[in-house]
Amino acid sequence: MISDEDFIKDPKVPGPTKEEIRCLVMCKSEVSKDDIVVEVGCGTGGLTLEFARLAEKVYAVDKNPKALKITNMNLEKHKMQDNVQLIQGSAPQVFNELPSFNILMVGGSSGELSPIIENGYKKLNPNGKIIVTAILLETRLEAILNMQKVGLKPDIIDVHISKGKIIKRGTMMEGRNPVAIISAKKI
Amino acid sequence: MISDEDFIKDPKVPGPTKEEIRCLVMCKSEVSKDDIVVEVGCGTGGLTLEFARLAEKVYAVDKNPKALKITNMNLEKHKMQDNVQLIQGSAPQVFNELPSFNILMVGGSSGELSPIIENGYKKLNPNGKIIVTAILLETRLEAILNMQKVGLKPDIIDVHISKGKIIKRGTMMEGRNPVAIISAKKI
Amino acid sequence: MISDEDFIKDPKVPGPTKEEIRCLVMCKSEVSKDDIVVEVGCGTGGLTLEFARLAEKVYAVDKNPKALKITNMNLEKHKMQDNVQLIQGSAPQVFNELPSFNILMVGGSSGELSPIIENGYKKLNPNGKIIVTAILLETRLEAILNMQKVGLKPDIIDVHISKGKIIKRGTMMEGRNPVAIISAKKI
């Protein structure tokens, strides 16, 4: 994985998703080199770059032009612009202009998780995956309910990672904010 | 419990121990109103004040004069100086000048956990409790090993608390640093 | 606290609430000896007994007669029946027959958390506390939303405890199921 420190950041743009969460998202996505990925709420581009490394094509969508700018800077820094298309806009609408896809990754939903999952599901290829990362309690539950609504059976993990920091007196364990990963496969 | 925000703090003094950890330490200590408590490494005084509220007498020891000053300011703020004696010094030596006690609470040990537990155990009354709070991996293990060395059977819990913060979009879960509480009763 | 092992259990009755969670509930409740406590969903009686130890009077309500029977067996075992009244019934209705109270503890709500909080709030004395323990994601969110609806500002903690188990090769950390405690004070 790309190290958390290797991303250009902006205080007004969320992310990057921490290394361990990016790792778990990649595993849950079962991404492979022929996959078309649509990412909603790309923020700093943490997951965008990981998907770009492993997939055929990534469409990274965000409402916030600043997020797209930072994501682009990170793609440039890591020389990974080739298979990523950045799209400014609102997710459920943007889907109409995109080809069908294999992976829908939702990192930010601006309160529109329900139409994102409903419409995203329609554009999702068979065996495709929907993944939602959630820092809010509300998002955890909306992701579960909306996946169930379209007939998916969500896998839900809540990930609490403590990081060991070696200081003079020993190894201090520092808590990270928990992140939930809700994912499901279209059958 | 006293709220975390109700303590006077100093950037050079650790603490106060967070409310939930103070609560669990009180429960594990089984403190009651006739108890004599010795606290090693009182820091900001978080646990000192809780013990002062519930015990007969608290001896709060710290090597750092600044810690004792802050603890004293917090005792004054909450009008709880009456049954607390502040002692500057090194814990295993200080024990010699103290009466026997019912609770030994170690919040900071400056690398001397082994003699603190060994000598503290000798001064501990029957049914007395030793409690160690640990933020370092090393302290977790030293507490267990040194308690076992004097024949105690430690109870070990590692406490990870996430706090819900209500923001505009919902309830964000924020991770706290994990703290271990190792405790044992002298039989 | 009473040890987890010291409760009589029944496979069909949930609980007892683990020692550390009971401890945190007691602290969040700020229970004192003049308090009237109403507990909804007493289950095995874990919290009932802790409140009985510290409060003036506890009304323990459960829909399930088996739960009340087990709670009663635990009260008898620990000789704590004196200030506990067991009530079979549905919580929001039962409130009508009770005096006003200082603490409303909800450990199980059978899908009626909204009326329990709404009606319970009306019977709650000034400075009274409402506490909800939640093992479900849904309950976490319903507790927050319903407390906010009656004008309360909930304190939310999600508690993850690992317990150290000493085996031949060392100290194994065993994860417990996380429990959320949502609490608020009526002002």
Next chain:
Amino acid sequence: MISDEDFIKDPKVPGPTKEEIRCLVMCKSEVSKDDIVVEVGCGTGGLTLEFARLAEKVYAVDKNPKALKITNMNLEKHKMQDNVQLIQGSAPQVFNELPSFNILMVGGSSGELSPIIENGYKKLNPNGKIIVTAILLETRLEAILNMQKVGLKPDIIDVHISKGKIIKRGTMMEGRNPVAIISAKKI
């Protein structure tokens, strides 16, 4: 990743390492298709199969013949025997008969973590990785100290995962045992 349920298990053999931990180990290992991997304490073969999928060659070592038997059954089940060699024996000795390697994965060390890391480090190619998974507090600390002893700078994460289980009343969060992953790169 292979699903936890897709492994043949034996009550006397530890493992398989849970899916999410396997995922994080793969990321921390930075395994690629030319890598030679040595795995000490393969147990059920959970990590063996993941490495076999991604690396050139895996040498899976275990003292326990039953573990090797189960690992072999899992390799057969998933048709992955081609690039895995199973070796019964004690790790630091076995290293002598092996070529140099790129990844040393230690899932079980039978109290010999110090010589395993010391000798393994010598056989490790430049840019090679050592990874230790730990369920014991003691192993966490020994891994850190022994990596530091040979000049490595360990990355330490303690992973606490709760799994959402959908039951009739909602989504219950179930705690898993925490696992630490200590890893370092030879420079």
